[in-house]
Amino acid sequence: MTTLDVVRIDDPADERLADYNSLTDVVLRSKHEPAKGLYIAESSTVIRRALAAGHRPRSFLMAPKWLDSMSDVIAETGAPVYVAEEPLLKEITGFHLHRGALAAMHRPPLPGVHELLSAARGGAGARRVVILEDIVDHTNVGAGMRACAALGVDVVLFTPSCADPLYRRAVRVSMGTVFQVPWTRIDPWPEGIQALHDHGFQVAALALEDDSVSLDDLVADPPEKLALVLGTEGDGLKARTIAECDLTVRIPMTGGVDSLNVASAVAVAAWATRVPPADS
Incomplete structure (x- = not known):
């Protein structure tokens, strides 16, 4: 059995913890993580899914009580496991670490759009794609990814100004499904x-x-290959984007409501336009 490389930490300023400092600073992390080629996976579930997807850890950080439950999944990685008491963990990260563990992961290179579209469905090619334009809320990005994973979306594409799908909160909200659905920047x-x-x-x-x-009309005669484009939480899609698309679609609503949270809209539209199982 492989022995864990466990390092006990008693100093929050330990230079080996640089990846984990000030995780609550969104501006710092959104710039710092891509530049250093890393992202943070939070919770045992998310870490397991990241490792199962072939992502490589730089290190792990957790309270002592989580060592036993995580040992099976981290033993073969060879990465150091930094262990500290919970008050010190909060001082290091800036928040109460109540979801088991953190892992600093190497950020994999992004594939190209043509590559993802061609490789989907075992090489048969993608049939359902979701494109998110300029979504800035990490919670919405994570929830949208989870909906795409659950509802059979083959590929998710993010515009250049969209929030980072590998930001800690987005990964956590997605429950690790960000590692399940192929995605890249367009x-x-x-x-x-x-x-x-x-x-x-x-x-x-x-x-x-x-x-x-109406979305009902689109569903009544769906195209074989469909890409759905959804816009920002406040202003919606840009006029230039709409002009480049083949058609515009609205979700029928009642009660005087004219729009949904973007993650909810992803779920509704993806479910309504999903490829029937017999055609998968």
Whole structure:
């Protein structure tokens, strides 16, 4: 049996903990993580899913009580395990670590859009794609990814200004499904929509335009390959984006409500347009 490389920590300023300092500072982490090629996985569930997806850990950080339950999954990695009492962990990270453990993970290189679209469905090619434009809330990114994983979306594409799907909160909210659904950045945007057209996709913008068709109408005669584009929490999709899409679609609503939270809209639209199991 492989022996864990356990390092007891009693100094929050220990230079070996640089990856874990000030995790609550969103601005710092959003710039720091991509630049250093790392991201933070939080909770035993998320760490297990990251490792199962082939991601490589730099190190682990946890309270002593989590060592036994995590030993099976981290023993073969060879990465150091930093262990500290819970008050010290809070001082290091800036928050109460109540979800088991943290892991600093090497950030894998992003694949290209054409590569993902071609490789989906065992090489048969993607049929359902979700594109998120400029979503800045990490919770919405994580919840949207979880919905895509649950509802059969083949590929998720993020515009250049969209929040980082590998930010700690986004990964946590996604319950690790960010490692399950293939995703990458689509750049340039919205000119990158041409890549979807090259692969035979009909691209639908979810927007409240005068010529928007009902989601019910789209579902009644769905295209074989469909990409759904959803926009920011406040302003929705940019006019240039809508102009590049093939059609605009609205979700029918009642009660005087004209829009949904973007993660909820992803779930509704992905469920309604999902590929029937018999055709999978």
